[in-house]
Amino acid sequence: MVPVSARGVTRRAAYAQPVGDPRALIERLTAAQNAHDLEAMLACFHEDYRSEQPQFPARTFQGVDQVRANWSALLGAMPDFHAEVLRTSADGDTIFVEVHWTGTKFDRTPLEERGVIIMGIRDDRIAWGRLYVDEVERDGADIDAVVRRMAGTEDR
Numbered sequence: 001m002v003p004v005s006a007r008g009v010t011r012r013a014a015y016a017q018p019v020g021d022p023r024a025l026i027e028r029l030t031a032a033q034n035a036h037d038l039e040a041m042l043a044c045f046h047e048d049y050r051s052e053q054p055q056f057p058a059r060t061f062q063g064v065d066q067v068r069a070n071w072s073a074l075l076g077a078m079p080d081f082h083a084e085v086l087r088t089s090a091d092g093d094t095i096f097v098e099v100h101w102t103g104t105k106f107d108r109t110p111l112e113e114r115g116v117i118i119m120g121i122r123d124d125r126i127a128w129g130r131l132y133v134d135e136v137e138r139d140g141a142d143i144d145a146v147v148r149r150m151a152g153t154e155d156r
Helices: 022-035 038-042 064-077 143-151
Strands: 045-052 082-091 094-104 110-122 125-135
Touching (some): 022 082, 022 094, 022 110, 022 125, 038 064, 045 064
Antiparallel strands (some): 094 110, 110 125
């Protein structure tokens, strides 16, 4: 619901206001995520938004409708979803954002994802994103095992 002032003027929540600084846009997006305000989140994206996950090429998509489908499913399944921005760095119309996402999945298991998202900003909205975000693996292989796997020397 969009609040209306006594004069009949439509007012939007502070996180739903357009801004010119890429960092402010990310703050607005994060506030909308944490408020579970899907429409305010979608207002941060261009209609022709393009998403890539270079580590998972099959997850590439284009269009805000898929953003809506993705975040509707996530927020609907995780009422305690929380997004935290750890760091940002902006270079012109490109912003790098380190994120930490937490929540409780529908099956009651914890969600903990971390990573970096690189986003291109056009007309104060997110035009494209390259996501390098994945679930935290607490009990995975140590660095020596990973290096052996990378080098192909696991069995030596």
